[in-house]
Structures are given as C-alpha cells and as structure tokens.
Amino acid sequence: MDILIVEDEAEIAQLIQLYLEKEGFACRICRDGLSALQVFQEQQPDLIILDLMIPELDGLEVCARIRQKPGAKDPYILMLTAKGEEIDRIIGLSTGADDYMVKPFSPRELVARVRALLRRNLRQGGQSRTYHTQHFTIDVDQRVAHRHVQPGKNESLDLTTLEFDLLTTFMSYPGRVWNRAQLIEKLWGSDFFGDERVVDTHVARLRKKIEPDPANPNFVKTVIGVGYKFEDAMP
Incomplete structure (x- = not known):
C-alpha cells in the first residue's frame, strides 16, 4: 500500500x-x-x-x-x-x-x-453481487453503479469509494434502518476512531449524486432520532 x-x-x-x-x-x-x-x-x-x-x-x-x-x-x-x-x-x-x-x-x-x-x-474483496432496484443498479464486483433515468437509458454514477460502499450497503438491505454506529461498523470497522457525524457528511454527498432533490430525498431517507434507510421499488 x-x-x-x-x-x-x-x-x-x-x-x-x-x-x-x-x-x-x-x-x-x-x-x-x-x-x-x-x-x-x-x-x-x-x-x-x-x-x-x-x-x-x-x-x-x-x-x-x-x-x-x-x-x-x-x-x-x-x-x-x-x-x-x-x-x-x-x-x-x-x-x-x-x-x-x-x-x-x-x-x-x-x-x-x-x-x-x-x-x-x-x-x-471476494464479493460478486449485483443489486437492482427500480432506479439503480450496482455491480459490486466491477465497482460500477448506474441510475435508470428512463426505460432503456442508464446514467453512470460517479461515486467515490466510500459513496459506492455506502450505496451498496443501503441497497443490499432495502428498508432497513441504520444508525450511525452500524454504518461506521459496516464501512470503517470496529476500530474507527473518528466523529460519528462523518456518516452525515457522506450521506449528504451521496444524496447530491443520486437524488433529484437532495434537500427532499426520495431514496436515502432520514429516520428522525435513529439514522437512515434506503427505499426504492424493486424492478
């Protein structure tokens, strides 16, 4: 490294x-x-x-x-x-x-x-999975993500490494509510030393790239007092 x-x-x-x-x-x-x-x-x-x-x-x-x-x-x-x-x-x-x-x-x-x-x-490493919802597809093995903007037309999402992993986590458990500590454990590991609000920062950055209106998100939603969840219909 x-x-x-x-x-x-x-x-x-x-x-x-x-x-x-x-x-x-x-x-x-x-x-x-x-x-x-x-x-x-x-x-x-x-x-x-x-x-x-x-x-x-x-x-x-x-x-x-x-x-x-x-x-x-x-x-x-x-x-x-x-x-x-x-x-x-x-x-x-x-x-x-x-x-x-x-x-x-x-x-x-x-x-x-x-x-x-x-x-x-x-x-x-070692994962070979693809997740599909009505508006998104993620290929974990190829590390690529697409948004379905209209039938037959996909738009590539330019995500950072952490944004990709965050969206993958959300899409792999649709509807699940995640608190900050759980997302930190999933993405950073149990030996994370930083401020839990780093989660809020990266969620906000992800929303800017996937939401039509980041201020009123359709997909990555805030659960007040708890954390976040991903909602999108299955294809």
Whole structure:
C-alpha cells in the first residue's frame, strides 16, 4: 500500500513515515499543496495523510481538488491538523476527508486509523453481487453503479469509494434502518476512531449524486432520532 504524507513540518512528516514504514507501508512526503497534487497524479496513492495548514494550497483545497478529479485510484484521506474546533472537523469532512486527527497525536493511533481505512478494501474483496432496484443498479464486483433515468437509458454514477460502499450497503438491505454506529461498523470497522457525524457528511454527498432533490430525498431517507434507510421499488 502506498501512502502520501503531506506535511510541512519535517520532524512530524519523518515521524509519521518512520512508524508507517515499520508497518510495511511505502511512503512519500510532500511539503506543500501544489506538490501534493502533482505527486497524487503521478503516484496514485492508496491513502493520503493531509495536514490542513500547508503552504501554496491548504489541505482543504487539496482535498476538494482530489475529490473533484480523482485519478485511477480514489484514495482515502486522513486529515491531520492542529485545529481541534468542531467547525474545522466538519469542514474537513465535508470536503471529502474520510477521517480527522488533531495534533498532537499518538503515532500508534495514527497507524491504527490508517489500517482501519485501508481495511475497507479487504472487506469488499471476494464479493460478486449485483443489486437492482427500480432506479439503480450496482455491480459490486466491477465497482460500477448506474441510475435508470428512463426505460432503456442508464446514467453512470460517479461515486467515490466510500459513496459506492455506502450505496451498496443501503441497497443490499432495502428498508432497513441504520444508525450511525452500524454504518461506521459496516464501512470503517470496529476500530474507527473518528466523529460519528462523518456518516452525515457522506450521506449528504451521496444524496447530491443520486437524488433529484437532495434537500427532499426520495431514496436515502432520514429516520428522525435513529439514522437512515434506503427505499426504492424493486424492478
């Protein structure tokens, strides 16, 4: 697994690299946002550890650009920053980050979070299933999703890795109500360390891509006080 570390403080970057390479990960370090975007296109890492406060382009802008124009891989992004206010976490997650850590941090916890994110791929491996509803089809093996816009016409959905897994989870259990903790267990695993509201962020992003009116969703519905459920008629 290849990891890109985007951190302008040399000592912190080298500490992260040391701990990750001890665990067998291949790491590369960038010190600013523009270099990070260039290396992202060249290297196609599996995961990016991204500091929020970096020169040239800040971490939020780097994260947003990667999510807007993903390469061959759609990497997991772990945002790392000295800021700990709730609004900073929410903004970071809303731009497409998968997890968030605040400095100072434990290197061992960082490694555990990296493993938790990368383990998602392992959980999805070996499946060969296709799910159909009236408006959607997902091929888990091929990792493709389509929306049926009219009879005989399908539209490909441009989903991130997490959005695809989230929609797959919903479609595999239509009508089931999921709370945040259950979705975190399904998608991140029991060793998830982050804020449960990351679920709300990714549900909102998914709705923007599949709902005619994301503010009034037809498919991914909120169950007040509980969580979310997926509703769509069978074909």
